[in-house]
Amino acid sequence: MKSSVITFPGSNCDRDMDVALKKFGFKNKMVWHDDVELPKSDLVVLPGGFSYGDYLRCGSMASKSKIMTSVINFANSGGMVMGICNGFQILVETGLVPGVLLRNKYLEFICKNVFVKINNKKNTYFKNINKVLEFHIAHNEGNYFCTKDQLKEIEDNEQVAINYCDKDGKTEEQFNPNGSIKNIAGIFNKEKNVLGMMPHPERMIDHSLSGEDGSLFFNNLINNLK
């Protein structure tokens, strides 16, 4: 399986993602934002970080990068595109996934482990994962927001990917770290080939450093892609 990780000026999780993808069997290429052509890929990842210093709105500048025209075409033709953290912010700015990510409710930069419950397993990203996942979050703008009409459409189309919860999978407000509507931590496009999520699976791929739910995620992803 071939993957591509896009590096924007200010990306800082691109190399972590490269390490994670390679560890679980992807042949990964790093792609510079100013390139026009996307290498042949089974998966494209927009990594976390602070592209363009979060100027204007997080992800807004990066969403207009040269490479993004190719990424958008790739996604619209059914290609798998995953945006993590700042990558999620870039995805919402392209309009590939609905909604926006606002400042965290209590104006704090949040850096901690969280649990997420998979809301929709009928897709390549989460099919066959049957447990609550422990991932890491580190963000200032992860407060998912959309209009009432959009929320209805998102729910009708089963586009909510994951919700913040406790270790037993309870998705109550007290387990919502940032004020996101309905504890939403990740969203799909209608077709479920594009996934944006705030948590970082690439930070959970080593038992002695953090945890292994990221390993579970990437192993499952490459198996589902085969």
Add this chain to the structure above:
Amino acid sequence: MKISVIITLKKDVLDPQGKVIHQTLDGMGFNNINEVRQGKYFEIDAKENDPKKAKDKVEEMCKKLLANLVIENYKIIDAQ
């Protein structure tokens, strides 16, 4: 031609920064405030002398980059 644009958050969008500014003003003794909403202001010096054309261009900029229409409104307030 200089054009000014104001971007504001839509009414039903939570503005935690505005809220904190409100609280701080309140703590400073400015007690008769109902609400504070924070926005953005842009001054764009366009290479265009026709006000109509310049405004149209800036409107396009607002829709494509300066504002996110899911949560924000824009208002072109001045062209001179």
